[in-house]
Amino acid sequence: MTTNQTGETRQDGAAAPTQYCKVLREGPLTIVTINRPDCLNALHTDAHFELARVFDEFAADPEQWIAIITGEGRAFSAGNDLKFQAKGGGLDRPDSDFGGLTGRFDCEKPIIAAVNGLALGGGCEIALSCDIVIASDDAIFALPEPRVGMAALASGLHRLPRTIGWQQAMGMILTGRRVSAHEAREMGFVNSVVSPEELIAEARRWAEMILQGSPLAIRAAKSIARKGLEKASLEQAFLSQRDNEALDVMLGSEEYREGPKAFAEKRQPIWKGR
Template sequence: MAYEFIRVDREGPVTVFTLNRPDVMNALHSPAHFELHEAFDAFAADPDQWVGIVTGAGARAFSAGNDLKHQAMGGDMKSPPSGFAGLTSRFDLTKPLIAAVNGVAMGGGFEIALACDLIIASETATFALPEPRVGLAALAGGLHRLPRAIGTKRALGMILTGRRVSAAHGYELGFVNEVTPPQELMATARKWAAEICELSPMSIRASKEAVFKGLDEPSLEAAIKGQMRYPAAAALFKSEDFVEGPMAFAQKRAPAWKGR
């Protein structure tokens, strides 16, 4: 499908989603949200797509967040049920997403990155939730995901000041997985994706789902007891991969994963 405000490129089992509004630092407006909603729906539904990488077009920005000029001019501010960028309220996606942050990730842009499972950042990347500077608040998940990622005190240090954090500092705080030179960003993100693709997609989905659903359980005991009820775990035990993995190990060969 052709899109106007994003690019979607298939690379085998890896899909690259590029926010493609570099003239406004990849800030997003309503039409872009709905395009991303459709693209992530297609990604979720396709059994041959295993891992996603989200990045921004150009060298300046991953995403500057909400397109405030579009909002100020009375532009349509509707968003899909999946939230900002078709992602921040998408809680049923068990396929892993990697944010390849190539520059500014401000406000909603940072919230997109936080909604991904891993963040790989260029040395030039910067992160912030500066919404209070313009009379807004980071209500697309940033106020909840950041404390869960780095702890309440550290998160409030960013949230209550709106301060910018470098990629290196983000790594120290714990929300960035790896920092790379700008020219190596996409290669590094693809390396992470390739490592994930070496494993059973069914196992990866069950593992991701268990982590996030388990965090919502009232106790560790409840999480361990409850994980067998989760849909991705049930799908794992019924899958071809569940048979293929032990068989390949016994036969001393590389497994041929199906993702189904």
């Protein structure tokens, strides 16, 4: 049993049955583990649609405030299941694209990638689609698609230059070279590097830090920052931030009043997500 931020106790446990991933909900935290270790968590059509459903449910559940995604075994995800494709398997994907995340631009809840081992191709792009990236010190990142006659079309060609700059990104994209966890941190797309044994604990630690804040304020902050990147200038981003639905929800919420009240009363705020 766990006690969530509202003071209510919920039974820990798994969500609806899944075949290609494991889902655990602990209070306001959802942990999703890609579970195809026999193929290094490479993803095929059915796995994409299952993960899309899992993250649809996470996004829609008012009791779930933050998610961690990781991989079972020695890989986060080796990307596209090329053996499945070579046998004539379909390439259909959900609207939210690779792993149900790389085309998901409307989720205001934070998602943390806990990257264990290989994060190649689409697996790397899943990590780049998350808000926080924690890596084990044996993690490897790469976009090797050109080496198999493909391109990183699951948003990596756009996310990586926006995150680390043009030349650094092209150095990975055009060569397909592998980047260690420590180099990825130096480049700016990994937040923290720890031992494999500490990986999930470190991801949980980041989740707990985020959960100390109002979930509605967190969502507003993420939404404003993300939409601001779509503007041509800093001034336009600043002027447009008031026109934001997540901000309107925050300003009209109980939490907007609870924060100052708790501060004045010298106590910890009680966040209810409303």
